[in-house]
Amino acid sequence: MKMKKSTRAIGKEVGKGAEAVLSLQVFSGKKAVCKHRMKKEYRCAALDESIRARRTRNEGKVMREAQSNGVNTPLMLGVDEGGKKIFFTMINGVVLEDKKTVSKKEIQECGVQLGKLHQAGIAHGDFTTSNLMSDGKNVFVIDFGLSEFTKKTEDQATDFLLFYKSVSEEKFKDFLFGYGKIAGERQTKLVLDKMRKILSRGRNA
Ligand SMILES: Nc1ncnc2c1ncn2[C@@H]1O[C@H](COP(=O)(O)OP(=O)(O)O)[C@@H](O)[C@H]1O
Ligand SMILES: [Mg+2]
Missing domain, CATH: 1.10.510.10 (Transferase(Phosphotransferase) domain 1)
Known part of the structure; x- marks a missing residue:
């Protein structure tokens, strides 16, 4: 992940994994990283929806629990209503x-x-x-x-x-x-x- 401070505009991609695209967005009035789990075409649509929502909710729950136990993680901010996007703080690293x-x-x-x-x-x-x-x-x-x-x-x-x-x-x-x-x-x-x-x-x- 390479990035320069000057290029960190809203909407800017900050990372990409096997499942999700991460970009800089605004959450509750503050800059936050949004992890958006993308649709996988090879999965049937209904199953795909439920897997993405389950993993996103799970991620939020575990991140909170980990953090309250002293693990260094991004600070969990929230999950969107549809359950495909999770918002947390940016790690400058x-x-x-x-x-x-x-x-x-x-x-x-x-x-x-x-x-x-x-x-x-x-x-x-x-x-x-x-x-x-x-x-x-x-x-x-x-x-x-x-x-x-x-x-x-x-x-x-x-x-x-x-x-x-x-x-x-x-x-x-x-x-x-x-x-x-x-x-x-x-x-x-x-x-x-x-x-x-x-x-x-x-x-x-
Ligand atoms: N909080 C964060 N701050 C900055 N970059 C991040 C953050 N979380 C993830 N990234 C970047 O996004 C990439 C993919 O994130 P990750 O959560 O591992 O997605 P996936 O589930 O698709 O593997 C990471 O490898 C990292 O480069
Ligand atoms: Mg990953």
Whole structure:
């Protein structure tokens, strides 16, 4: 995500994901990011409507809960009536996937944020470097469309696994250090063992 301050006009696109287009809009009189889940032509219209609305409402609910548990996320502002658009505050940063160098501290911070999410009973569901942003000072978790309220080790291990696949072995160790600071050694080992099991299951399948 590249952007210059001077080009940030209302309507300007600030990001694009697999599901949604994000643009700068006005919400309750203030500049906000609007995440608009776009229609998928390959899905039947009624199903498409309900999936988009469900994910948008879910995203709002989880983002609020995460934030009230001390997780760094954009500040959730509201969901539009039709349920396809969600509004939150802008993060002046870049997704870690697009950063040339990601520091050890930033990677550890990813672990801290995931530790907080899991402690709050939330599994992110798509915990990759494309859904983590850094503004140079803090790391923020974004994109809660697939998140769930769950404390199941299996769901937590899925978050580990997606992150594991998106970074190097060395970075994954730094991530584990951050996670351990919040979740403790026992919980970290539990989730890690489960992740290894899932990995080996995949190899033997
Ligand atoms: N609060 C935000 N502030 C600035 N940019 C954002 C914000 N949220 C998302 N983005 C940008 O938009 C992109 C897509 O957002 P995301 O929520 O991941 O959509 P999708 O669900 O389609 O993957 C992100 O990768 C990021 O570049
Ligand atoms: Mg995304």
